[in-house]
Amino acid sequence: MRNDDIIEELLAHERVIVAREHPALENALVRAAVGGRLVRPLPGIYADPGNATDLLTRVVAVSRWDPRAIITGRAAAALSYWPEIAVGDLQVASPQRHAPQPGFVFEQRRVPVELVQRRGPFGFTVPPLTAVELATLDDTDPIDIALRRKAADLASLRDALQQTPHRRGNAERWRVLLDSRAAPWSRAERLAHRVYRRAGITGWVGNLKVTVPDWATYYLDIAFVRQRLACEIDGRETHDRADVFETDRERQNALVLAGWTVLRFTWRMLTEDPDYVVWATRAALRVADGKPRRLPVIGPDTPGWVA
Numbered sequence: 001m002r003n004d005d006i007i008e009e010l011l012a013h014e015r016v017i018v019a020r021e022h023p024a025l026e027n028a029l030v031r032a033a034v035g036g037r038l039v040r041p042l043p044g045i046y047a048d049p050g051n052a053t054d055l056l057t058r059v060v061a062v063s064r065w066d067p068r069a070i071i072t073g074r075a076a077a078a079l080s081y082w083p084e085i086a087v088g089d090l091q092v093a094s095p096q097r098h099a100p101q102p103g104f105v106f107e108q109r110r111v112p113v114e115l116v117q118r119r120g121p122f123g124f125t126v127p128p129l130t131a132v133e134l135a136t137l138d139d140t141d142p143i144d145i146a147l148r149r150k151a152a153d154l155a156s157l158r159d160a161l162q163q164t165p166h167r168r169g170n171a172e173r174w175r176v177l178l179d180s181r182a183a184p185w186s187r188a189e190r191l192a193h194r195v196y197r198r199a200g201i202t203g204w205v206g207n208l209k210v211t212v213p214d215w216a217t218y219y220l221d222i223a224f225v226r227q228r229l230a231c232e233i234d235g236r237e238t239h240d241r242a243d244v245f246e247t248d249r250e251r252q253n254a255l256v257l258a259g260w261t262v263l264r265f266t267w268r269m270l271t272e273d274p275d276y277v278v279w280a281t282r283a284a285l286r287v288a289d290g291k292p293r294r295l296p297v298i299g300p301d302t303p304g305w306v307a
Contacts, residue, residue: 003028005048007038010246015060016071017046042101052258056091062104069094070111071124073134077142079119080251081127093125112163127158128152133169135176140190148185163225182206188235189221193272194275196222199278215254227288230255231281232264259286 003025010017017038019029029046032038038046041061051057056077062069071079073091091105091222092098098106115129125133126144134142144153157180161173181204184190188247196204208223222231232252252262263284 004032007032011048014064015047015051015057016041016064018064019044019046022163029124041103047302055087058103058124059124062090066096066098068092068096068120069122070116071122072104072107072130072293076124077127077134079124080117080130081146082142082150109167115160115163124220126160128156129164132157132161132173132177133164133177136172137176137179140176140180140184141187143180144184144190146188147180154180154183185219185221186233186235188233188270189265192222192231192233192265193269195274195277196281198274198299201278201281203227210255210258210260212254212258216251218251218255220255220260222255224285224288227285229281229284229288230260231264232262233270234264234266246283 006022006025007017010022017025017029019026022029028244029038033040033046034051039049039052041047041052041058042065045065047057055075057076059071059079059167062071070093071090072093074085074087076268078087087307089103089105091107093107093109093111095110097108098104100106111125111129114124116123117126126129128151131142131146131152143157146157147154148303154177157177158270161170161177164170166169179190179194182193184193185207189206194204196202203226204222204224206222208220209217210220210223211217214255220230221233223229224231232248234248252264255262261284263280265280269277
């Protein structure tokens, strides 16, 4: 079989060719790379130019180049619970020190085996560790999405952080976990949690599972169980979709018929008028507790309120 045919067959089965494993092909591989028919994503690793920048090809390349390498960061998220996340340079952890390589960011460290999952020839961090390492106080999406998709829970997030002590950035990671203690499933829900905490509103839980007989099982964004008050947080990401609009109304009707009061708060309310969110919630709690209802007095200026 001609060398070019062997190269084509190897690429079809393995995505990359490791030069040290095929010494008889060394000259053919070099010629193909010089001629642009192959590219070298890493020293001694050859790939088809047509898919060399694909995530899977890059993951296989670095895993074959360094069998002890573990994929971390955004690529690990893409490989597990968050396939739509954008991935730039591939973040890689390895006990071996590596010189910088274009398209790869290496960190010399060992990842506990309990926090690694494997798929064929490569390993990557499990979702709880991936999420807790990616999240910051300014960008909590990695944790919020992992919680919403049931790829992690609060216990597994804490365990992942406890198993990787003394790492730079862990102080902020612990602060993010503290901020996540009510298990928010979105940035908007997390913001609502912060608004309530700042206002001193207590007695609520996040994402309470409620089954309405003859309807369905729902997760209430924020629930005051004793008062049967549900506060639904409408983030812009999904609630603008027509199908979500319809299901949200059906869900609200079911909850109201089951005896729940439902308040709805938008991202704009949370960001531009959090005082309204606090006022409306306290007013609903007051009504639920049987206290006098407060009625608006309509006027040209800021409305006053009378009992």
